[in-house]
Amino acid sequence: MTVDMVVLGLGYVGLPLAREAVLAGLTVRGFDPKGALVEGLNGGHSHVDDLSDSDVAEMVAAGFSSTDDISSLRGARSAVICVPTPLSSSGGPDLSAVLAATRSVATILEPGMLVVLESTTYPGTTEGPVREELEKTGLVAGQDFHLAFSPERIDPGNAQFGMKNTPKVVGGIDSDSTDRAADLYSQFVDTVVKAKGTREAETAKLLENTYRHVNIALVNEMAKFCHELGIDLWDVIDLAKTKPFGFQAFYPGPGVGGHCIPIDPNYLSHRVKEELGYPFRFVELAQEVNLAMPSYVAQRAQDLLNDAKLAINGASVLLLGVTYKPNIADQRESPAIPLATSLARKGAHVQFHDPHVETWKPGSEHLTRVDDLDAALAGADLVILVQHHREYDVDSFVRASRMFLDTRGVAGPASNAHRL
Structure with missing residues (x-):
């Protein structure tokens, strides 16, 4: 045959x-x-x-x-x-x-x-x-x-x-x-x-992912200063995307994950530096911004706990969703991993829940998914939505939690959730 x-x-x-x-x-x-x-x-x-x-x-x-x-x-x-x-x-x-x-x-x-x-x-x-x-x-x-x-x-x-x-x-x-x-x-x-040829086809793929990488970094950087200025970036994006031309909405988050966005643009920047001798500055800056987001989220978590007169050292933090994108089990390069590591280094007791993941290894030890999500929500000092799976009723989670940090901007505007 x-x-x-x-x-x-x-x-x-x-x-x-x-x-x-x-x-x-x-x-x-x-x-x-x-x-x-x-x-x-x-x-x-x-x-x-x-x-x-x-x-x-x-x-x-x-x-x-x-x-x-x-x-x-x-x-x-x-x-x-x-x-x-x-x-x-x-x-x-x-x-x-x-x-x-x-x-x-x-x-x-x-x-x-x-x-x-x-x-x-x-x-x-x-x-x-x-x-x-x-x-x-x-x-x-x-x-x-x-x-x-x-x-x-x-x-x-x-x-x-x-x-x-x-x-x-x-x-x-x-x-x-x-x-x-x-x-x-x-x-x-x-x-x-x-x-036209193999090089054009190879570069087209890198352009597709570099475009996303750079624009995600843009809104991630905006998320930081909008928070400091008291501006609701999520509302800003909703307003901007009403323009029917010249704008495509990108959204901030706890970092980028998967094989494509954190990795592929580096293939292009490495080639530019190797062959031409100068840096691809947009890619390198985007990488710097996006890699820093998990640490920024950990710092926001510490600030929220401080505002509630709680130390992050010894605090119980529940992470919801640890995959790199919604509704799948793939954890490659997930920002939840460096986020959990940063929280643990600050002394937090980190737990997780994800409907697609039973065991998870963000550091040297495997973590087992919490069995009773309702009890975990009620018992955690801080709940952080890292990935929004379709199984999650975020507004009900906010109501069941003492304090909730929404890194995906999906909680209703009337909720008590803190946004990234």
Whole structure:
């Protein structure tokens, strides 16, 4: 049986990609070096928020299977790399997973094959290190095989936009590679947009997330001085967004989380500094502002307790919602982690509740979710809404609490909640 597509990396990007292709009738195989993950998927079990066990079971019934043996996938027509691209210990790009996946592809690379990188990275990665690894086989990109970049646009928990109805950008090292990638994705994505090349496609992804990063930093900075000036920033934003043109609303919060916003812009700023020798100042300033927000929230918590004649040392603080975005279980880079750490360093006794998380490790020890939320709300000296899940009735939580700090601006205006 000819395999239409191999997906390398079966996480929050690769698995939904594989599912959409399977539903469109393509023969798809998954590769992941984690044997336990592969075994779970082949047994019909999902490990990502956006797909249920029944979704994966449906994929398996339609012919999808996963393996940790790349050699079993020889003869595939295309390979799509969807692996993580974190930051290194020095704060620069860490392409170790991308290069490892590329070397895996190289072992099954054949003439006529299409290779696509989806992992977010700095401009020049596809034509640089990825191409170099693949060409160590003796095959030449653009001559013997096709090579392209297509940025992932997965938004976990988004019920409106998914893989099929989110436009897919593709950019190849040449026009034939672009066309091959476009032909592949057009089989299961409604709209495919061709880029001028791989660098443009790589940079488009970084621009999308840098745009959000900078604008979130703007309102986070405004939140600080609006609080000092006695201005309700949430009302200010509501007023500004009545303008039907030239304004898009962004909202302050306890910090930024997930893989995209805290990490991706650094790939661009690192590349600018490395190649051009000067800083990408907007990104570096946005990073400084957004990284400081958890500490700012901890300081606000201390100030509120002081105003109530309570010391934060020994105070009971309940955090509501510890994931990086609402209605999912993903905790990657969640601002709740540095917030809990800051509160603990100040001597607070930190507890948490999250309907999607049973145990949580913000520091050296695991915390268990509070069993009785009503009792925890009533017993805490301060309750902080860190993430607003759909299961939360925030106004009722405010009424049940002694003191409530709302970092998401969702409590009703008539409530006694303190806003960020």
